Amino acid sequence: TPTVAFDNVTFGYDPGRTILNGLSFEVPAGSTTAIVGPSGAGKSTIGRLLFRFYDPLSGRIMVGGEDIASVTQESVRAAIGIVPQDSVLFNENLSYNIAYGAEGADQAMVEQAARDAALSPLIERLPDRFETMVGERGLKLSGGEKQRVAIARTLVKNPPILLLDEATSALDTRTEQEILGTLRRIAQGRTTIAIAHRLSTIADADNILVLDHGRLVESGDHVGLLKRG
Ligand code: ADP
Ligand code: ADP
Numbered sequence: 001t002p003t004v005a006f007d008n009v010t011f012g013y014d015p016g017r018t019i020l021n022g023l024s025f026e027v028p029a030g031s032t033t034a035i036v037g038p039s040g041a042g043k044s045t046i047g048r049l050l051f052r053f054y055d056p057l058s059g060r061i062m063v064g065g066e067d068i069a070s071v072t073q074e075s076v077r078a079a080i081g082i083v084p085q086d087s088v089l090f091n092e093n094l095s096y097n098i099a100y101g102a103e104g105a106d107q108a109m110v111e112q113a114a115r116d117a118a119l120s121p122l123i124e125r126l127p128d129r130f131e132t133m134v135g136e137r138g139l140k141l142s143g144g145e146k147q148r149v150a151i152a153r154t155l156v157k158n159p160p161i162l163l164l165d166e167a168t169s170a171l172d173t174r175t176e177q178e179i180l181g182t183l184r185r186i187a188q189g190r191t192t193i194a195i196a197h198r199l200s201t202i203a204d205a206d207n208i209l210v211l212d213h214g215r216l217v218e219s220g221d222h223v224g225l226l227k228r229g
Contacts, residue, residue: 001029001160002064002079004050004191009059011049011214019045020214022059027207032192034202037211043195045214047163050193052076063161081159081190083167083183087150091135094123097149098130102156109156117152118182119145144175148182155186162187164194168201176201 005026012018019042027033035043048054049061052073060067068076089097098113099105105113110130114123122145126132132139134149141149147167154162164183168176183194184204196202208225210218218225 001189001191003027003029003062004161004193005062006046006049007060007062009049009056009061011045011054011056013054018057018214020049020056023211023214023216024059025209025216025219027191027193029191030189031206032187032194032204033207033209034194034196034205035209035211036196036199036202037217039197041211042214043197043211044165046211047082047165047193047195050076050161050163051080051082078157079159080161080163081154081157082163082165083147083150083154085166085170087146087153089135089141089146089149091133091137093131093138094126094134094149095130097134098152098156100153102153105156110152113152113156116155116186117148119148119152122148142175143171144179147171147175147179151179151182151186160190162190162192164192164196166195166197169197173200180204 003026006023009020009023010018011020035046037043049056052068055069063079090100095107095110098110114120123129134141167183168179171179180201194202194205202208207219207221209216
């Protein structure tokens with residue numbers, strides 16, 4: 001399980017306007033760091049840089065002590081599992097949807113990922129289990145079930161790093177708590193960055209970063225942040 005670190009990272013999408021300004025932080029191996037802050041603070045940008053959609057203007061992003069600029073985009077991406085706010089389900093069967101993006105995943109891996117994402121209660125109800133069509137023209141899934149498919153899709157890659165990008169913010173509060181339980185379980189043994197806009201979703205974080213205008217304005221654990229008020 002690797003450590004993830006941003007080292008003095010500056011980035012902007014457009015010339016003359018920086019979005020991240022000398023940002024440094026470290027997510028120790030196997031721990032969970034939550035990133036909170038107002039809309040537009042640069043939270044999702046951190047995820048896009050980690051996934052190498054973009055490269056920093058200056059500074060370094062380190063995974064397991066290695067600058068990700070010096071390894072291939074494919075190998076960086078293979079190490080990172082993203083759970084987004086909303087996932088696209090294809091008009092295909094459940095197996096296809098879970099295995100999507102993980103070439104070489106066999107049925108046993110799909111089934112294990114489904115179990116780990118706590119999809120078993122849904123799958124038990126399906127007449128032909130993994131062969132049932134889901135998506136717009138197939139079986140309609142609830143928001144929570146869709147999110148569990150997204151989690152299974154992430155887990156089938158068995159990534160050492162998890163990037164949760166507002167992974168529960170499209171859900172009602174009860175479903176959110178259920179999915180948070182699953183996310184807490186799958187984060188064990190992985191290095192996790194959880195981008196959040198609701199404080200109720202970061203109870204499990206070992207460390208919290210508060211971002212504003214691309215700068216860290218606070219960091220610490222829950223108790224530390226409360227003490228500083
Ligand atoms: P957050 O996730 O904290 O809401 P983002 O990282 O999405 O913030 O965005 C930070 C800033 O970068 C915002 O001002 C946003 O408008 C800008 N931004 C995001 N994506 C792009 C893009 N593709 N091109 C130009 N500006 C962008
Ligand atoms: P919690 O943290 O409250 O256990 P989970 O999301 O892990 O929440 O579990 C949600 C439901 O799925 C519970 O009923 C739980 O018993 C069940 N469950 C948990 N793990 C698995 C699993 N690996 N396979 C199938 N079902 C599971």
